[in-house]
Amino acid sequence: MIGAITVLLIYQLIGESLVVALGLPVPGPVVGMLLLFLTLLLRGGASPDLRDTAQGILQHLSLLFVPAGVGVMLHAGRVASEWLPILVALLLSTVATILVTALTMNLALSRVGKGASRDDE
């Protein structure tokens, strides 16, 4: 587990360094993820240790958003005065994004030919 965590941190560190060095507009962890993905492709797989650790972290991904969410305390005033536009914008936009993404992907799938959706069921 410690080995796997070390690997994850090293890739994040490389990602963050590349972002700063090259002035990329993309966040470091995303670059780290792409690099680890490429490494797994080249190596032909993840070690059982890495697989278990990744699964362990991702199983409780929601936990990691809690501290940022509590930050709502800092914006109680703004949220109170602009709650309607904020709430309606979030709700409509989230619904629209899910629909548009799913329907576009589905349309493209049927255009591509064989509905790859079938082998999911």
Next chain:
Amino acid sequence: MTSSLEDIWVYLAATPLLGLTLTLVAYQIAYWLYVRVEMHPLLNPVLVAVALLVTGLTVTDTRYQTYFDGAQFVHFLLGPATVALAVPLYAQFGKLRRLLLPLVAGLLAGATTAVGSAVVVGWLLGASRQTLLSLAPKSITTPVAMGIAEKLGGLPSLTAVLVVSTGVLGAVVAKGILDAVRISADSVRGFAIGVAAHGIGTARAFQISEEAGAFAGLGMGLNALATALLFPAVYHAFGFGG
């Protein structure tokens, strides 16, 4: 007795231990509840844990910064967790390669809708400029969204809250919406949830299936990439940067 209790409180409030422990305890309670209601999306564990913590901090008159001194250790793990998404992604690589074109099409449509619809609706309903700029990157994962908001003149900490709210909303409504339009492929369901509702949506998608989770992770990563690349460029091209 009272004064020694007070001493303990003063001591604990000054160490990161309290904020960290409270975050984990609140999450454990929220998760326990979530399992008890058979994972009903309305009792999303992030929502319940945040509500518990905000109540607790308000009642004890504790500042957010004091809490975050401890909670930052949890917050930090967002980075390694993002990197870890490469692992389930790799496991779906075969599928991913076959679906490349539909994925890119879905991503571009979804990323545009996420930013555009939020800003337009907020603007129509009279949200302030700073709120709109904080709202624009709400569908992408917290650290990236905060970076974009900061660059454009929004409020990063407000963006963090809007990102988490979007994630919770997405996790709550996704299943109903996708069922209503009869989309059953786990790859499409997961990808749409990830594009719209980042990591909280991804956590929800992993409950649907490993495959939905992997595609949600992909959607989250790609949307972070697409929004980080496209949105600032569009913003400046239209001269809003003024």
